[in-house]
Amino acid sequence: MSNLREHAETLFASELEALAAHDDKPRPDQWKLSPWAVTDYLLGTTLADGTVITPKYIGDRRLMEIAVATLATDRALLLLGVPGTAKSWVSEHLTAAVSGDSTLLIQGTAGTGEEAMRYNWNYAMLLAKGPTEEALVPSPMFNAMKDGKICRVEELTRIPSDVQDTLITILSEKTLPIPELSSETQAVSGFNVIATANSRDRGVNELSSALQRRFNTVVLPLPSTLDTEVDIVQSRVASMKQALSLPAEVPALEEIRRVVTIFRELRGGATVDGKAKIKSPSGTLSTAEVISVVTNGLSLAGHFGNGSLNAHDLASSMVGAIVKDPANDPGVFREYLETVVKERDGWKDLYRACREQL
Structure with missing residues (x-):
């Protein structure tokens, strides 16, 4: 043991x-x-x-x-x-x-x-x-x-x-x-x-x-760039997967990048390109929570899916991490999904999965 x-x-x-x-x-x-x-x-x-x-x-x-x-x-x-x-x-x-x-x-x-x-x-x-x-x-x-x-x-x-x-x-x-x-x-x-x-x-x-x-x-500051935060999450998720013996594939870098992007944008109150201002929910949305979201998604994929992390595996954990105040946060996240996530190429699966959870 x-x-x-x-x-x-x-x-x-x-x-x-x-x-x-x-x-x-x-x-x-x-x-x-x-x-x-x-x-x-x-x-x-x-x-x-x-x-x-x-x-x-x-x-x-x-x-x-x-x-x-x-x-x-x-x-x-x-x-x-x-x-x-x-x-x-x-x-x-x-x-x-x-x-x-x-x-x-x-x-x-x-x-x-x-x-x-x-x-x-x-x-x-x-x-x-x-x-x-x-x-x-x-x-x-x-x-x-x-x-x-x-x-x-x-x-x-x-x-x-x-x-x-x-x-x-x-x-x-x-x-x-x-x-x-x-x-x-x-x-x-x-x-x-x-x-x-x-x-x-x-x-x-x-x-x-x-x-x-x-x-x-x-x-100790929050990670200064998107790439730095992605590197941190990728490293910690890999070690957590090994420590917990999760029966899932290592998540694709692009999946981690999408989650990190969402958390950084909601945390910072603006899209990563700086072109649009967005509302921020009440939670901290820290790097540690990103790691938790991806790790929990891996657990769902390994034990209840086909072993490959997908948008539905991420969505339930992501909504739980973002929506802390049931009175205000659902509306903030819903608006972000409609104005930002829905409009991004290749993000429709994550948009639909998150909408289903709200």
Whole structure:
């Protein structure tokens, strides 16, 4: 029985080993790779012996260099962007390449408490023996400090402000006080934090100015061009198809291009040629949702069709992704279908399939 999704350091172990073998540049203390090699791992390259390192992030190299360089300083890294801009994906792969362990993860929610950032107690032992080191249950942050690794904090702005502020001492003093034991844990070399935040969550739990100063912020943008977004979707869909063992053919590039075009136009409020303005629905319409639409279409084609992705397989998932507000979004999408999709050569099948779903 195989795992549904392997951690990055397991899935790409051979690539990480090959990079380490060819890496002759300086490495910060306890880093598995040099900053240069970490960036090559993220963006992809071909090594001197012909080993191909697949790209994990398709975008501006300078952004990744800034992110990696930040982790080699005493500043933590905040990856900021709208939903679907690969913040969590980049965070996982950065951590895998730097620390060799992406599992030290704190998932931020409105219910995240201080113990998730600091430590908890085994209450049976606490009642029996009082506060002791044996009774202490370390958090991922605690373990990252102790072992000199990177801790990931997902959706930082979803965490209540008073819990966020427990990070201030950790990031500024590199210590975690344990008042119950009259002691502290000091971070060792290699420790740092990568946090992610949704830019649309501003106003939920804003970071205090004191905490903001402890982070260097890198904004991950949506793909800048249609071709870039198509490349991202094609790569991720291929890997998802393999991981899920979907019994369908790899989708034709033209099918992916059509879906990406629709999402980009609705997201941007204009056709790709800039000749017509269109209304935008309420949803984000991110690249991650395009990947989900195409993958779900492949599942329909493989399990309930002939194994070849077609317009009907795409339409049901596409409508579900675009129509979030039942009061307004159906009209917006219907108008787009009539004024744009219907008029395009070779798009009649997609037009009819989407109309049937509305």
